[in-house]
Amino acid sequence: MKSIPIASVATLATDSNGQDCIYVINEALWFGSTMENTLISSNQVRAFDVQLWDNPCDTNHDTYIHNTTSDHILPMEMDGIICFAETRAPTIDEINSLPTVHLTSSAPWRPKRYLSTPSRGGPRTSPAKSFLC
16 A cells, blocks of 8 residues: 555544534545545554544543543544544635644654564554544
């Protein structure tokens, strides 16, 4: 998949308070208009210290994404095993006027950096394999 460009992308979604916001995903796979959904790596989001709760079996959290440097919480829904938020492409006016929330770092995403040798009882962090749409 070396031919898929990497880009910083913006998507518009409504936060948990009903406010439209621009959510920015840096270092995203760019499929342009060939793909209906935006994909985001849950590991990439978590590596930026953004809270991502995508486990529908977790009774302590609803499913959402929250960059704690902002007041905007992006609620998510489940469709089978797919965790998603309703989004759409923003207009230029919306990009210039709505609150912006970064979900990933602008630094180059290097998932192999997060690989570690599993230790007895210790966690193993792996490259981004789980994607939200």
